[in-house]
Amino acid sequence: MAEAARKFGTAETPLYREAPNNIEAEQALLGAMLVNNDAFYRVSDFLKASHFYEPLHRKIFEVSAELIRMGKMANPVTIKTFLPADEKVGDMTVAHYLARLAAEAVTVINAADYGRAIYDLATRRALITVGEDMVNIAYDAPVDMSPSEQIEDAERRLFELAETGRYDGGFESFTDAVKTAIDMASAAYMREGHLSGTATGLTDLDKRMGGLQPSDLIILAGRPGMGKTSLATNIAFNVAEAYEPDQQADGSFKAKNGGVIGFFSLEMSAEQLATRIISEQAEVPSSKIRRGDLTEADFEKLVSCTQMLQKIPLFIDSTGGISIAQLSARARRLKRQRGLDVIVIDYIQLMQGSSAKASQNRVQEITEITTGLKALAKELNVPIIALSQLSRQVENRDDKRPQLSDLRESGSIEQDADVVLFVYRDEYYMQNKEPEQGTAEYEEWRLKFERVRGKAEVIIAKQRHGPTGTVDLAFEGQYTRFSDLAEESHLPERFE
Incomplete structure (x- = not known):
């Protein structure tokens, strides 16, 4: 026997090894x-x-x-x-x-x-x-x-093997799927605000969407100047600030409320993004922070705000022109090392596809990116908020509210997205049309402008598991901050 073993291998390492079992x-x-x-x-x-x-x-x-x-x-x-x-x-x-x-x-x-x-x-x-x-x-x-x-x-x-103990994907019995659905409903019932997903911190938007749902690809689109990056950073901050970890039986941590954020900022550097978030939270205009035009009170606000911000689980990757393969690999790594509950990408059009074939055709490349993002959302079981630009045809219409057909390279973005949100601010267009003071037109314009000032609309143009419609938000331009809009009927009585 030993002779045979030596012929084909060695006595210590036989040629045939049985798979580990007991x-x-x-x-x-x-x-x-x-x-x-x-x-x-x-x-x-x-x-x-x-x-x-x-x-x-x-x-x-x-x-x-x-x-x-x-x-x-x-x-x-x-x-x-x-x-x-x-x-x-x-x-x-x-x-x-x-x-x-x-x-x-x-x-x-x-x-x-x-x-x-x-x-x-x-x-x-x-x-x-x-x-x-x-x-x-x-x-x-x-x-x-x-x-x-x-x-x-x-x-x-x-990654699949580490997360689920199996890597084959394969079929799941309907019994298991039903059990998961019931567990999700039960978790929503127990959670603050009765949301099945992660709360964005914007009450009216959460009511419409039930929070950010795991495995959803959420496209957030708007023309330049509408505040889509501001809305994304607001949501990212609200989710990270509300983070409460809950230890599981196997020693790992899961978010009880809020979550860990992975922010891929392809447009702005990490420092610029941090300046924006500090400005929103400390209520000091970012232009003042950049110029160093600060009073002592402003500086105190910044210091106390920075101490609070250092504790929140918000991770920023500011690699420009990242490919979908690199982004997926980094997101998986973050989930394994620190946990990950929501991914934000600013913005799709700055990403690259991985295959050489796709890079020759922009529409094909965007298709590869959106399909890859949807697959990643399902694999990691987290919501992905991906920002997108809109085509210029919006500017040629009288009503400049965006529609699904305005999405740049629209077919695949519209198709792969579970939710499509548009940010629209009438105030932005109105302030560019200011007529001469003292005229009748000016008075009419002033009244209209007062109505829309400080307000923004988030239009839910597509939602796979909920209603479409418009959510009104308050927008403070100097701090680039969105918040819930106080309805006139809910305000305290005012005395002139």
């Missing part, structure tokens, strides 16, 4: 489950049938789990009818094997330890599969797959 641990856990069904609930939150190495054990676990969930008894007698009667395990029948499992069962106390051992070995087998695929693809690389694409694919598969 049949005894699987038998012990199944035995415990068949003796006392409570053992199932000790492992049901992390262990699936697919984690078992032995195919018969998978089947036994699957059948037992189904019976226990239905409130029925799972023991060697009740489950044998659901298993192939003519199958042999060595020289035993399946019925005899089930009886042996139960007879040699471990105590329920050990069930979780055995379950964890089975899960860990299944993860190691999945890692081996990913590793083998990486090696094989690297050796026989297809013509159309560049090394960077292979890295991106491997990173995605490893």
Whole structure:
């Protein structure tokens, strides 16, 4: 035997290596489950049938789990009818094997330890599969797959394995999907404001959208000067400020309220973005901060505001012209290292596609970017707010409120987005039309301008799971800050 081993490999490293498994641990856990069904609930939150190495054990676990969930008894007698009667395990029948499992069962106390051992070995087998695929693809690389694409694919598969314990995607039973939906409704019922998603901090917008929903691609668009970057930074700050971590059973943290923000700022540097947020929160105009034109009171405001801002989980990446592959890789890394609940991208048209083919055609490139962003939102299970420009045709109309057809390279953006929001401020257009003072037109213009001054509209032009319509917000231009609009009917009585 040793001679044969030396011929094909070495005595220490035989040519054939069995995938990591522990049949005894699987038998012990199944035995415990068949003796006392409570053992199932000790492992049901992390262990699936697919984690078992032995195919018969998978089947036994699957059948037992189904019976226990239905409130029925799972023991060697009740489950044998659901298993192939003519199958042999060595020289035993399946019925005899089930009886042996139960007879040699471990105590329920050990069930979780055995379950964890089975899960860990299944993860190691999945890692081996990913590793083998990486090696094989690297050796026989297809013509159309560049090394960077292979890295991106491997990173995605490893991320899925780290997050969910499996990387294959594959089908999910409807029972699991229903359970997830009910859990989401229950979490919304318990959360402040009864929102199923992450609150933006703008009450009327949250009511319409139910907050920012996980796995949604939200497009926020507007013409230059409308304040789309301001609205995005306002929402990002509100979410980060409201962050409350909640420790899970496995030691990881999940957001109870608010969330961790990943802000990809392709247009402004991190310093410019920070100046904007400080200006909004300290109520000191950003032009004054830049010029250093500050009073002592202003400076005190800035210092106290900065101390508060240093504690919030807002991470900024200001790489210009980032590609969709780089953005995905960095978002995955942030989620693994610090957590990630909302991604903001400012803005789509400054991003690049990854494939050479797409970069020759701008519409194709934007299609690749929006499809990639939607896939990333689903993979990380976080909302992505992506800002977008609008085409100039808006300016040629009398009513300058944007429509879906105004989105630049619109087809794919409109199609892939779950929600499309437009920011519109009548005040911006009105102030450019000021007639000469003292004329009748001026008086008419002044009255109209007073009505729209300090107000902004967020038009929900598309929403997959809610109503469309318009939300009115207050806008303070000097601090570039959006906030809830106080309705006239809700204001205290005024005495002239």
